[in-house]
Amino acid sequence: MFAIIQTAIASLRRDPAALALSFILPIGFFTIFAMVFGGQHDTVPRVHIIVVDADNSEASRSLVNALQKEDTLIVRTHPDASKGKPAPPNYTAQTAEAAVKAGDTSVALIIPQGWGANPIDFGGNNTNNTAPKIQLLYDSSDTIAPQVVSGMLQKSAMTSMPASMAEMGLKYNEKYMGDLTPEQRQKWTQNLAYLKDLQQQHADTNSTTTATNTSSTGTSNNISGPVSVQTRAVVGETQNKPFLSFYAAAVGVMFLLFTASGSAGALLDEAESGTLDRVLSSRISMTTLLGGKLVYNMLLAFTQLTAMFLYAWAVFHVDLWGHIPGFVVMGLCTAFAVAAFGMMLASVTKTRAQLGAISTLLILMMSSIGGSMFPRYLMSPAMQKAGLFTLNAWAIDGFTKVFWRDQPVQALWPQIAVLLCAGTALFLLARRFARRWEFS
Amino acid sequence: MSTLAAAPATAVPLQITALIKRFGTLTAVDGISLALAPGECLGLLGPNGAGKSTLIRSIVGRVLANSGTVSIFGNAAQSPAARAALGWVPQELAIYPRLTCAENLRAFARYHGLSGVRLKEQASWCLEWAALTDRARTIAGSLSGGMKRRLNMAAGVIHAPRIVLMDEPTVGVDPQSRNRIFEMIEALKAQGTSLIYTTHYMEEAERLCDRIAIIDHGRIIAEGTAAELVRSSFGARSQVTARVTGAPEAIGAWTARHNGRVTTEKAGDDTAEFTINESTEIAPLLTDAVAHNIDLDDLALRRPNLESVFLHLTGRELRD
Numbered sequence: 001m002f003a004i005i006q007t008a009i010a011s012l013r014r015d016p017a018a019l020a021l022s023f024i025l026p027i028g029f030f031t032i033f034a035m036v037f038g039g040q041h042d043t044v045p046r047v048h049i050i051v052v053d054a055d056n057s058e059a060s061r062s063l064v065n066a067l068q069k070e071d072t073l074i075v076r077t078h079p080d081a082s083k084g085k086p087a088p089p090n091y092t093a094q095t096a097e098a099a100v101k102a103g104d105t106s107v108a109l110i111i112p113q114g115w116g117a118n119p120i121d122f123g124g125n126n127t128n129n130t131a132p133k134i135q136l137l138y139d140s141s142d143t144i145a146p147q148v149v150s151g152m153l154q155k156s157a158m159t160s161m162p163a164s165m166a167e168m169g170l171k172y173n174e175k176y177m178g179d180l181t182p183e184q185r186q187k188w189t190q191n192l193a194y195l196k197d198l199q200q201q202h203a204d205t206n207s208t209t210t211a212t213n214t215s216s217t218g219t220s221n222n223i224s225g226p227v228s229v230q231t232r233a234v235v236g237e238t239q240n241k242p243f244l245s246f247y248a249a250a251v252g253v254m255f256l257l258f259t260a261s262g263s264a265g266a267l268l269d270e271a272e273s274g275t276l277d278r279v280l281s282s283r284i285s286m287t288t289l290l291g292g293k294l295v296y297n298m299l300l301a302f303t304q305l306t307a308m309f310l311y312a313w314a315v316f317h318v319d320l321w322g323h324i325p326g327f328v329v330m331g332l333c334t335a336f337a338v339a340a341f342g343m344m345l346a347s348v349t350k351t352r353a354q355l356g357a358i359s360t361l362l363i364l365m366m367s368s369i370g371g372s373m374f375p376r377y378l379m380s381p382a383m384q385k386a387g388l389f390t391l392n393a394w395a396i397d398g399f400t401k402v403f404w405r406d407q408p409v410q411a412l413w414p415q416i417a418v419l420l421c422a423g424t425a426l427f428l429l430a431r432r433f434a435r436r437w438e439f440s
Numbered sequence: 441m442s443t444l445a446a447a448p449a450t451a452v453p454l455q456i457t458a459l460i461k462r463f464g465t466l467t468a469v470d471g472i473s474l475a476l477a478p479g480e481c482l483g484l485l486g487p488n489g490a491g492k493s494t495l496i497r498s499i500v501g502r503v504l505a506n507s508g509t510v511s512i513f514g515n516a517a518q519s520p521a522a523r524a525a526l527g528w529v530p531q532e533l534a535i536y537p538r539l540t541c542a543e544n545l546r547a548f549a550r551y552h553g554l555s556g557v558r559l560k561e562q563a564s565w566c567l568e569w570a571a572l573t574d575r576a577r578t579i580a581g582s583l584s585g586g587m588k589r590r591l592n593m594a595a596g597v598i599h600a601p602r603i604v605l606m607d608e609p610t611v612g613v614d615p616q617s618r619n620r621i622f623e624m625i626e627a628l629k630a631q632g633t634s635l636i637y638t639t640h641y642m643e644e645a646e647r648l649c650d651r652i653a654i655i656d657h658g659r660i661i662a663e664g665t666a667a668e669l670v671r672s673s674f675g676a677r678s679q680v681t682a683r684v685t686g687a688p689e690a691i692g693a694w695t696a697r698h699n700g701r702v703t704t705e706k707a708g709d710d711t712a713e714f715t716i717n718e719s720t721e722i723a724p725l726l727t728d729a730v731a732h733n734i735d736l737d738d739l740a741l742r743r744p745n746l747e748s749v750f751l752h753l754t755g756r757e758l759r760d
Contacts, residue, residue, distance in 0.1 A: 274532030281500045282551035440503045
């Protein structure tokens, strides 16, 4: 027994990199997961929304100003200006909807013209049923943002429009309880004047908060509350299984990375057995050898991804056939990048044990930060930015564009460019590190 | 086995000039120069660590020499022409264990640029040459040790090279498989292939090689046919080996008086070795032993061999 333990320890000591990683690995993972799920100090991610004020009334301005003052929201009324150029025009209902569809933001609030005439609707019983309602457009892949915006909208409405609330309250009172006496009306009118002054101040000085309320992820929904809101999912409304394509891509990419690094490890086996030496003594150069292995590993990864989406189509009815061009393009680019990643790892490590430890560490780190385990939009802004340094994030974003947003292949160019550039850089690194096998 | 296009008549198959290869402070190959004639089998005989494998790897282009040149039919090592002309059978089993024998051969054939009918012919020839035709579809990893060795050799000659470098191809195989390997090498020789054969078994070198270079500490310390090497070291002298028992001091003094040496494998069982010019020198040797109370258990008279030459030249056993 002791001899066996002694032998195992001696073997481990001969591979110091593997030994170090056996300690670093759990610590590294703990750190990553603590950062992703613990959110560090910024525990509540801020929600980006677009607000279109087509009404431009006192009430709507108060509401917009109140939303802008909310710490949990980042409100944009117009696209970001390019450096040195004037601010572009405000969003319209159409451009805001397009921005949600493109994934620029998860939620857009459209305050329609005429909304300010009847802004408050207690319990959905607005005295004027034809009054325009606030439109809440959302991307149903993000289940959190609409809920947050919804709550903040109602909160803001309660606090930023006291006069409107009071006026609507009186209307309900007279409808169900009868008219006020002349004395009561006189006193009420005096107090209403004060509330109107207050509401005016909110509208003019950005000092108020308003919010409307959205709930549910239904395709189109009326939400009852002080402010009546009509919600509509503008992305994913035709998807019968909202998250399946996301998880097919997210999980698929993570396992592609594992497969690619394991497959690339054949290089280490061949180097150890002497087969690599023999191959390199033939007409095959190191570049040809690595290129051949890259193509093989890429095809293997693409086949694996295809099998996964075919399964998702057959069992979970993910619409694969309606997205073939985008799937093929994203699949090949992703397969290329992960294959090159595997080649790079295999060429930089010296033993299978090292490869196993390093690849596990890197892949799980990339997967956790890059959104394979936990959607990136739920992470803190810093972690979302960190995710952009992973292959997972770009691959998942690309597949999301294809399967979720129904975007054409042309719209995939950022993801394609990043994955191809990353793959090329990783392969060049692999070629550089493989020089150690070329000659003694 | 079909052969590649004939080389110029004047081109020497292999010419090595003043080759030096250092690994850090270790000089693995120390100024070796040698030439290989067409159809010749040159044996590189030396103990482990002598520099044989480094020399072979330098020829095949897998080791970059610090200085010196390697020319294969007039072409520099690593050039496409040199690669095509060279076949290498490494000491390791450099085959794909998960592929069948036929798949292994086809893979290496393609690496050397073979295709179509020529690939099929060569693969078929190699399987037959290695006596593996009935194992063509057997996974290489499941073959016996001897069969793996033969497949390893077949993969080295799949492209019909004109020079074959064999680096201890019989390591770890049983006597029967070793004989089979000898037959394969003799078949290659019969076809006119030039060979370099490294080994630390002097019997293999004596049986297979036309010429032998003894290598030690990265240098060639003697070169010639087996007979020439023995003659140059021992002339017409013979060796007397006597197993004796007696007082160690007496045995030591006895061997010293007759310019011999004692090789003791275990206490009380000494073997003394002497080199004699004439058989008439044996009688005085024995008389002297009896006079000093040394009992003679066994006596042998033999011609020196390559092992003796190596011992003579280096003071060490070949298998040290």
